[in-house]
Amino acid sequence: MAAAALRDQLTALLSSMFSQGLVDEQFQQLQMLQDEGGTPGFVSEVVTLFCDDADRIINEIATLLEQPVVNFDKVDAYVHQLKGSSASVGAQKVKFTCMQFRQFCQDKSRDGCLMALAVVRNDFYDLRNKFQTMLQLEQQIQAYDPKQQ
Amino acid sequence: MATCRSRGVERGGAPHVLAVDDSSVDRAVISGILRSSQFRVTAVDSGKRALELLGSEPNVSMIITDYWMPEMTGYELLKKVKESSRLKEIPVVIMSSENVSTRINRCLEEGAEDFLLKPVQPSDVSRLCSRVLR
Numbered sequence: 001m002a003a004a005a006l007r008d009q010l011t012a013l014l015s016s017m018f019s020q021g022l023v024d025e026q027f028q029q030l031q032m033l034q035d036e037g038g039t040p041g042f043v044s045e046v047v048t049l050f051c052d053d054a055d056r057i058i059n060e061i062a063t064l065l066e067q068p069v070v071n072f073d074k075v076d077a078y079v080h081q082l083k084g085s086s087a088s089v090g091a092q093k094v095k096f097t098c099m100q101f102r103q104f105c106q107d108k109s110r111d112g113c114l115m116a117l118a119v120v121r122n123d124f125y126d127l128r129n130k131f132q133t134m135l136q137l138e139q140q141i142q143a144y145d146p147k148q149q
Numbered sequence: 150m151a152t153c154r155s156r157g158v159e160r161g162g163a164p165h166v167l168a169v170d171d172s173s174v175d176r177a178v179i180s181g182i183l184r185s186s187q188f189r190v191t192a193v194d195s196g197k198r199a200l201e202l203l204g205s206e207p208n209v210s211m212i213i214t215d216y217w218m219p220e221m222t223g224y225e226l227l228k229k230v231k232e233s234s235r236l237k238e239i240p241v242v243i244m245s246s247e248n249v250s251t252r253i254n255r256c257l258e259e260g261a262e263d264f265l266l267k268p269v270q271p272s273d274v275s276r277l278c279s280r281v282l283r
Binding site: 026029030032033034036037039042045046049050052053080081083084085087088089090 | 173
């Protein structure tokens, strides 16, 4: 596929991520920082760190919620971490789900937490797929012209 | 992107900022923002590591630390820096994702230069350039 077509595909993907509320202006700030600051790979680094971190945290939360006696303070601390990482990368939908999740932690509701975990996991997987496609497209574009990135 | 020069910086060099955050994502973001403003950045994941680095690196122009970290909070790091005759002149900026006025006041009373809400924006760093590193 020609570089121009790949760029169009990337632009359409990013546009859909914004319109679906998956990412917000914070993500845009990171992109601007990369473009204006001449720091290639910055967005890729942050996104990769976020995906690894979020995956780890979601697994930790799932393990905690399987325990016979749930330590809701610990669950809340992990959700707080995930909310912070999401806000920093501009993962708006995951961030909002985390805010609702924290309410269930404060209410000490196992059922509520399990429901919120399913939602946050779904939102995160959806976003991670989009981020992975975004990074692949960027790599393909870069392969056409390394000076572009 | 605005750049930042300050006094107390090695001639011809960029201000050296020590960024402290236990979140790898937040460390990457704050480091990226600082570097885009021409700061030299060292990022560490705990207050303990920050104090170790300050023990061997005398030319730190500013410390920017997360508030909520395990083992040693940003507030505790701030207190240790301000209690040290050797380090107390280094400006310390606290970051937090929560806008808790008692927390903010506590840090400012202990000598913090500023309190930034996360996620930190490039405009926050520009403000620090003019306020803290003037």
